[in-house]
Amino acid sequence: MRVLVIGGDGYCGWATALYLSNRGHEVAILDSLVRRHWDMQLQSETLTPIAPIQTRLQRWKDLTGKAIDLFIGDINDYIFLEQSMLQFQPAAVVHFGEQRSAPFSMIDREHAVLTQTNNVVGTLNLLYVIRDHFPDCHLVKLGTMGEYGTPNIDIEEGYITIEHNGRKDTLPYPKQPGSFYHLSKVHDTHNIHFACKIWGIRATDLNQGIVYGVLTEETGMDELLINRLDYDGVFGTALNRFCIQAAVGHPLTVYGSGGQTRALLDIRDTVRCVEIAVNNPADKGEFRVFNQFTEMFSINDLAMLVKKAGTAMGLDIEVNNLDNPRVELEEHYFNAKNTKLIDLGLEPHYLSDSLLDSLLNFAIKYKQRVDEKQILPKVSWRK
Ligand code: NAD
Ligand code: USQ
Numbered sequence: 001m002r003v004l005v006i007g008g009d010g011y012c013g014w015a016t017a018l019y020l021s022n023r024g025h026e027v028a029i030l031d032s033l034v035r036r037h038w039d040m041q042l043q044s045e046t047l048t049p050i051a052p053i054q055t056r057l058q059r060w061k062d063l064t065g066k067a068i069d070l071f072i073g074d075i076n077d078y079i080f081l082e083q084s085m086l087q088f089q090p091a092a093v094v095h096f097g098e099q100r101s102a103p104f105s106m107i108d109r110e111h112a113v114l115t116q117t118n119n120v121v122g123t124l125n126l127l128y129v130i131r132d133h134f135p136d137c138h139l140v141k142l143g144t145m146g147e148y149g150t151p152n153i154d155i156e157e158g159y160i161t162i163e164h165n166g167r168k169d170t171l172p173y174p175k176q177p178g179s180f181y182h183l184s185k186v187h188d189t190h191n192i193h194f195a196c197k198i199w200g201i202r203a204t205d206l207n208q209g210i211v212y213g214v215l216t217e218e219t220g221m222d223e224l225l226i227n228r229l230d231y232d233g234v235f236g237t238a239l240n241r242f243c244i245q246a247a248v249g250h251p252l253t254v255y256g257s258g259g260q261t262r263a264l265l266d267i268r269d270t271v272r273c274v275e276i277a278v279n280n281p282a283d284k285g286e287f288r289v290f291n292q293f294t295e296m297f298s299i300n301d302l303a304m305l306v307k308k309a310g311t312a313m314g315l316d317i318e319v320n321n322l323d324n325p326r327v328e329l330e331e332h333y334f335n336a337k338n339t340k341l342i343d344l345g346l347e348p349h350y351l352s353d354s355l356l357d358s359l360l361n362f363a364i365k366y367k368q369r370v371d372e373k374q375i376l377p378k379v380s381w382r383k
Contacts (some may be wrong), residue, residue: 149176158289
């Protein structure tokens with residue numbers, strides 16, 4: 001299938017583009033490279049030395065004989081997006097191309113506006129190109145489990161059936177996101193759902209949990225294919241950060257009491273879930289929602305697992321409960337459904353000692369690149 005991966009220079013997108021290419025799909029990457037620019041502005045770098053996108057793609061072609069087309073530009077530029085898609089003629093578009101950090105979106109007004117404009121307008125442009133030129137194209141859009149927040153009832157996959165005053169309906173599951181970034185995903189969800197309804201577009205919203213790990217079969221083939229791994233207080237995410245903190249002897253940064261529970265998955269499952277969605281398109285007019293995660297952990301659980309694995313490797317690991325820079329529940333009910341991808345064939349990689357060992361060893365290998373000043377959180381949700 002011809003698959004356009006928007007955001008294909010990023011953490012999830014790069015691994016996915018190579019995986020789909022390796023599985024025989026005709027892949028193109030579209031990316032504005034703005035993430036590399038934001039890193040420079042924040043004066044932070046990924047743990048890993050990522051090669052320029054052109055070098056990455058040339059190496060992939062040399063190694064495998066498979067070419068991946070490249071379109072460099074911003075999906076907020078409608079003409080660029082339209083021309084790129086007309087040239088590539090995708091049967092499916094996988095859309096990872098957004099500003100994806102909650103702390104980044106909470107820095108100040110400018111960053112909140114940038115996040116919501118970048119994400120919501122980009123997705124809206126994409127919906128219009130699909131409507132006007134590719135009415136059968138399947139949109140596979142990365143959403144987030146954080147759209148749901150932490151309700152005191154079970155979280156369903158996108159929809160909930162409610163009985164009210166003797167009447168019954170199946171409605172979009174209520175959304176209570178926890179940052180202006182997470183809110184941008186909710187706005188996207190509503191726009192895509194509406195477009196499916198009025199124009200008959202087919203779309204799958206993948207409400208993904210927090211991704212951990214770095215190696216996939218393809219990105220591990222060569223140093224020039226290495227994926228990014230963020231550890232800084234803005235773009236770094238919980239488990240990845242803890243492993244890198246452990247590697248450099250920094251106390252693990254648990255925010256607040258650490259009872260926050262989240263849904264997580266291995267990056268090897270991210271790429272597989274996207275493949276499953278691409279290979280099983282939504283029907284015309286269908287807005288399908290899959291919860292894309294494999295396990296749920298509290299932040300304390302994650303810190304304890306890293307401490308245990310690191311201690312077994314001879315690392316000396318402390319856990320610090322920092323004042324929580326975010327406004328979020330620290331003790332709450334959290335139970336989300338995730339059967340739809342499994343029913344379609346996902347065989348999860350559960351978090352294991354061997355994965356933690358490999359992630360810790362990976363972090364140790366690159367630890368001289370860590371700037372410890374970037375580890376503590378600097379962005380507060382409060383004024
Ligand atoms: P990332 O920052 O590593 O990659 C995003 C890529 O999109 C970057 O290469 C960036 O340059 C590109 N991009 C951003 N805005 C663009 C625009 N307007 N036009 C073209 N390209 C643009 O992020 P990631 O971790 O790979 O996340 C990818 C997607 O998955 C995001 O939508 C994110 O919300 C979602 N997601 C990520 C995680 C996670 O743990 N990393 C978890 C759940 C959902
Ligand atoms: N946390 C800590 N210590 C840290 C970092 C985070 O305790 O050093 C806590 C946060 O307070 C929060 C939880 O861990 O309660 C998750 O934070 P995170 O930074 O790992 O993840 P989050 O901000 O939710 O965002 C990440 C991705 C985002 C994606 C989301 C999936 O950056 O793109 O949408 O995970 S989810 O969390 O399911 O919404």
